[in-house]
Amino acid sequence: MKRSILDVYSGEAAAFKALGHPTRLFIVHQLGKRDTCVCELTDMVGDDVSTISKHLSVLRGAGIVDSTRKGNQIIYKLKLRCVLNLAVCANFSKRKAKL
Amino acid sequence: MKRSILDVYSGEAAAFKALGHPTRLFIVHQLGKRDTCVCELTDMVGDDVSTISKHLSVLRGAGIVDSTRKGNQIIYKLKLRCVLNLAVCANFSKRKAKL
DNA sequence: GTTTCATTTTGCTATTCTACCATATAGCCA
DNA sequence: TGGCTATATGGTAGAATAGCAAAATGAAAC
Numbered sequence: 001m002k003r004s005i006l007d008v009y010s011g012e013a014a015a016f017k018a019l020g021h022p023t024r025l026f027i028v029h030q031l032g033k034r035d036t037c038v039c040e041l042t043d044m045v046g047d048d049v050s051t052i053s054k055h056l057s058v059l060r061g062a063g064i065v066d067s068t069r070k071g072n073q074i075i076y077k078l079k080l081r082c083v084l085n086l087a088v089c090a091n092f093s094k095r096k097a098k099l
Numbered sequence: 100m101k102r103s104i105l106d107v108y109s110g111e112a113a114a115f116k117a118l119g120h121p122t123r124l125f126i127v128h129q130l131g132k133r134d135t136c137v138c139e140l141t142d143m144v145g146d147d148v149s150t151i152s153k154h155l156s157v158l159r160g161a162g163i164v165d166s167t168r169k170g171n172q173i174i175y176k177l178k179l180r181c182v183l184n185l186a187v188c189a190n191f192s193k194r195k196a197k198l
Numbered sequence: 199g200t201t202t203c204a205t206t207t208t209g210c211t212a213t214t215c216t217a218c219c220a221t222a223t224a225g226c227c228a
Numbered sequence: 229t230g231g232c233t234a235t236a237t238g239g240t241a242g243a244a245t246a247g248c249a250a251a252a253t254g255a256a257a258c
Contacts, residue, residue, distance in 0.1 A: 002145040006121050016118040037205095122216095147218055150217050151235095152235060156237095170226070171235090
């Protein structure tokens, strides 16, 4: 792939990629409602804590979420709130796309 | 992962996932300007034709692009034009996220 | 200081993705 | 028809990702 394409689009592509997983999308929507600790997210999703933690680190790496410590638990919040507006396309969220 | 999360978010996540590759994002932006044949996209990107063709089939599978034949070449067009508006977040496209 | 709880990191395996090559298919034109 | 161009598909090696389990970190309570 040409370098210029990589330079221009890889950052944005990485952000979309971070949103391209059901669990991470759920987490983003949950954090849109209120700040939530890892333990609670883990309960809601039902996966292993380590799995949730890894998803959170992907979202953090993409600059979408942010975390602060409160006592001995870590509270995640939605840093890039605008991602909540990304599903505005008609039918975009209803599509049954298969990759 | 809980079934309900999968049901609600997997469709939308798949669409984001389709946009989560620099080449595909470039293609989407290019098709936003004008309908383009596979051969020209291949020249612009600089990858093998088969690679481009496969990226296009991912985008088609996600319902984002559409194709029509014109003579002996296939013209792709942006079907879900609203995806062009998805990068409206401040800093969203400037982010240097690493996954 | 040691124990405990919440979270992160690491190690591992299975699965998926990417890019390429080779081959197949489809339409055009001589 | 046969050859040519454009695109799609199948196969595959290497990289990346998902998920679980277990070890490591860090704060707080005892």
